[in-house]
Amino acid sequence: MIIKTNGGLSVLSAFVNGYGAAISIDLPMYTEIKKSGEDIFPTPEMADTVNFLRNRFSIHDKYSININSQIPMGMGLKSSSAMTLSLIYGIFKINHMDIAPQEVLKIASEASIHNKTSVTGAIDDLSIAYYGGFCFTDNSSNRIISKQQIEEKYIILELQDRMALTYDMRNRDFSGYKNYYGRLLELVKDGHIFESMMLNGYIFSDGTETGIVKKMLGTGAIYAGRSGKGPAIFGIYETESSMESSFKQLTSEGYNVIRSRFNNYGINIYEQ
Numbered sequence: 001m002i003i004k005t006n007g008g009l010s011v012l013s014a015f016v017n018g019y020g021a022a023i024s025i026d027l028p029m030y031t032e033i034k035k036s037g038e039d040i041f042p043t044p045e046m047a048d049t050v051n052f053l054r055n056r057f058s059i060h061d062k063y064s065i066n067i068n069s070q071i072p073m074g075m076g077l078k079s080s081s082a083m084t085l086s087l088i089y090g091i092f093k094i095n096h097m098d099i100a101p102q103e104v105l106k107i108a109s110e111a112s113i114h115n116k117t118s119v120t121g122a123i124d125d126l127s128i129a130y131y132g133g134f135c136f137t138d139n140s141s142n143r144i145i146s147k148q149q150i151e152e153k154y155i156i157l158e159l160q161d162r163m164a165l166t167y168d169m170r171n172r173d174f175s176g177y178k179n180y181y182g183r184l185l186e187l188v189k190d191g192h193i194f195e196s197m198m199l200n201g202y203i204f205s206d207g208t209e210t211g212i213v214k215k216m217l218g219t220g221a222i223y224a225g226r227s228g229k230g231p232a233i234f235g236i237y238e239t240e241s242s243m244e245s246s247f248k249q250l251t252s253e254g255y256n257v258i259r260s261r262f263n264n265y266g267i268n269i270y271e272q
């Protein structure tokens with residue numbers, strides 16, 4: 001069985017006050033899961049996720065797993081939530097276990113903490129991997145506050161040659177940002193998703209993104225900034241042609257950029 005899901009962008013990082021929001025973009029991850037004579041897990045985090053599920057549900061089969069992903073890892077593009085959710089969703093499906101979506105998300109959130117790829121459980125990131133579109137969540141109670149389909153827009157991502165792992169954020173003290181995040185929360189509640197995206201990324205700035213952000217804004221982007229902790233930088237474009245012309249400009253200047261777009265698809269079985 002092959003499970004397909006996608007990456008996404010941060011709208012509100014939940015490290016500060018537990019509230020999180022994210023938005024799904026076309027960056028597919030294909031996770032192939034087969035019952036097998038022996039366990040074949042490419043990474044310790046994948047082994048941990050499957051073992052977590054086995055202990056919880058008395059699943060005794062062995063699995064061979066292979067991931068083919070276009071979500072760059074450790075970039076703030078929701079790769080770990082796509083990985084954890086696709087394994088859990090896929091193992092339930094392969095075993096014909098009919099588990100309600102909110103229960104799947106809760107288990108994936110607990111597994112994300114257990115496999116050390118998440119700090120809060122990242123129900124925001126898991127929810128967009130599950131449903132697509134935009135999701136706003138309370139990560140401290142594993143609850144979706146709202147979710148909605150998102151209008152088509154075009155994205156450019158600038159990738160950097162370093163990773164920033166979420167788990168490394170676990171000891172960072174964000175308490176000084178509580179007032180600021182109170183305001184960002186109001187922005188999200190009032191529907192100002194893209195404004196929150198830009199202002200949220202600012203907290204994780206190391207000052208190096210100013211050049212590319214201004215380049216994106218100066219070549220047609222309507223918003224640009226860091227995707228949460230990053231380091232990936234996003235630009236949002238109203239039309240495909242404005243995105244294409246900015247993309248041409250950025251590549252000619254040597255930026256490492258890829259194209260994407262918002263999506264509303266969610267997780268599904270790509271091949272039985």
Ligand SMILES: Nc1ncnc2c1ncn2[C@@H]1O[C@H](COP(=O)(O)OP(=O)(O)OP(=O)(O)O)[C@@H](O)[C@H]1O
Pocket residue numbers: 043045067068069071072073074075076077078079080081083117118125164165166167228229230
């Ligand atoms: N294609 C993949 N194959 C196997 N494991 C993956 C894959 N993509 C991500 N992972 C797992 O996710 C980890 C990276 O997750 P992390 O949460 O640190 O980054 P991220 O998902 O890019 O960040 P963010 O949560 O800010 O979007 C990797 O170390 C790996 O364990």
Ligand SMILES: O=C(O)C1=C[C@@H](O)[C@@H](O)[C@H](O)C1
Pocket residue numbers: 010012013014015019020021078117118119120121122124125166228229
């Ligand atoms: O692992 C986590 O708890 C999180 C990781 C980031 O993606 C954040 O954007 C998210 O809100 C929470």
